[in-house]
Amino acid sequence: MRHYAIGDVHGHLDKLQSAMALIARDRDRVDDPKAPVVQIGDLVDRGPDSKGVIEFMIEGVIRGEPWVTLLGNHDRQFLWWLEDPERRDPVLKTEYTWLHERIGGLTTLASYGVDITAPISEMHRQARSLVPDDHIDFLNAMPNRYTRDRLFFAHAGIRPSVPLDQQTEDDLIWIRGEFHNHPDPHDALIIHGHTPVKAATHYGNRINIDSGAAWGHDLSAVVIEERKAWLLTVSGRVPLPHQDPHFSLI
Incomplete structure (x- = not known):
């Protein structure tokens, strides 16, 4: 089976539209309109x-596009803040909140027209009025994993010592070091984002497709056929660079 995947979007609608256009071009070339597209x-x-970005993804689902959008740690923080601005993600570093400039929640609120200079209580009141219910429903419905044909997609990765069907959401959307540094094969090829790298890279037992769109870099769109993967570019497919899985990222 053929699968397409898109890395961490982080509020960049123009980059998301460009990535989808690359996927559409490759689909036309291989005549495969039903291959799933997993946004990580x-x-x-x-x-x-x-x-x-959320509106674009909702419109695609309504049209019947075979898109799967996974839950990321930033998506969950947005949802939790809408429920209760005092609620903290237990995995987030203690010096940060969702509204910290490093995390980026204020830019999300501003995109909805919230006055981000107002006190938090007022920002929350405005957000509850301005964020459409269908956006909240869409975020709440996002799965934390997608698996098919010995491929396992998750935002951040998996905990190597735990069976795939027993992974916790905290690990699926937050894990880094233990997963990155694990050199041995998993029960499936893991496709993930969450930790930016210079370019989408195949590590043998996992593929990282977060190429740092949040920080001004390209948003990666890839195609995966069995265990082979290519980056989609305006010039066509380019094989992903390979990295020895024994290399320590962290």
């Missing part, structure tokens, strides 16, 4: 148009 999570924060 983190639709929101840091970039200028989180609202537009």
Whole structure:
């Protein structure tokens, strides 16, 4: 089976539209309109148009596009803040909140028209009025994993010592070091984002497709056929660079 995947979008609607266009071009070339497209999570924060990104994904689902959008840690923080601005993600570093400039929640609120200079209580009141219910429903419905044909997609990765069907959401959307540094094969090829790298890279047992769109770099769109993967570019497919899985990222 053929699968397409898109890295962390982080509020960059223009980059998301460009990635989808590359996928559409490759689909036409191979005549495969039904291959799933998995967006790896983190639709929101840091970039200028989180609202537009969510709206774009909703419109695609309504049209019947075979799109799967996974839950990322930023998406969950947005949802939790809407429920209760005092609620903290237990995995987030203690010096940060969702509204911290490094996290990017303020840019998400601004995309909905919230006055981000107001007190938090007023920002929350405005957000509850301005964020459409269908956006909240869409975020709440996002799965934290997608698996098919010995491929396992998750925003951040998996905990190596735990069976795939027993992974916790905290690990699926937050894990880094233990997963990155694990050199041995998993029960499936893991496709993830969450930790930016210079370019989407195949590590043998996992593929990292977060190429740092949040920080001004390209948004990666890839195609995966069995265990082979290519980056989609305006010039066509380019094989992903390979990295020895024994290399320590962290």
